Amino acid sequence: MDAERRMLFRQGTLLLLVSALIGIVVAAQAPHPQKWMAAHVSGLMTGILVIAFGALWPEVRLEPGPRRWAYRLGLIGAWGGVIQAVFVAVVNLPGPATNPTGQPGAPWHLPVLFAMLAVIVPSTLGSFFLVWKGLRH
Numbered sequence: 592m593d594a595e596r597r598m599l600f601r602q603g604t605l606l607l608l609v610s611a612l613i614g615i616v617v618a619a620q621a622p623h624p625q626k627w628m629a630a631h632v633s634g635l636m637t638g639i640l641v642i643a644f645g646a647l648w649p650e651v652r653l654e655p656g657p658r659r660w661a662y663r664l665g666l667i668g669a670w671g672g673v674i675q676a677v678f679v680a681v682v683n684l685p686g687p688a689t690n691p692t693g694q695p696g697a698p699w700h701l702p703v704l705f706a707m708l709a710v711i712v713p714s715t716l717g718s719f720f721l722v723w724k725g726l727r728h
Contacts (some may be wrong), residue, residue: 595662598714599645602666603638603690606673610634613677623683644722651725661721668715675707 604624613631621627644665653661682700685693696703 593649596645596648599648599662599665600670602642603641603643603645603670606634606638606641606669609673610638616680621680623680626680626683630680631671633676634673637672641665641669647722647726651722652720655720658725661718661725662707664714664721665718668718671707671711671714675711676706678703678707706716 610631610633613627613634617624617627617631622636649657678684682696684695684700686706
């Protein structure tokens with residue numbers, strides 16, 4: 592098994608482990624349980640997605656440079672998403688589904704969230720695009 596594929600499997604499994612630990616936070620009746628539950632479920636889905644990337648990785652036909660970018664961007668997006676979900680749970684940041692009329696608890700919460708999203712969204716989309724491109728050939 593090549594090193595990138597094995598690392599995707601390992602990182603996906605680690606994401607599942609971290610998400611299970613976040614689930615313990617939910618079970619421990621932490622404040623803002625709905626936000627912690629969202630972080631838990633989001634992390635589980637992300638871990639499964641990274642494992643799926645590892646499963647299809649041998650089929651991705653890209654040059655070494657774009658292949659490396661697809662790999663790195665995928666992991667950046669995955670871990671960034673879990674970190675962002677935990678941040679939202681810790682600071683109880685209102686969201687469009689959880690509290691559409693709510694205001695952030697501190698003025699610095701939204702800029703931090705937007706900075707995270709400025710990294711997570713392009714990383715995820717870039718990785719998906721490159722993997723899609725590599726599966727076309």
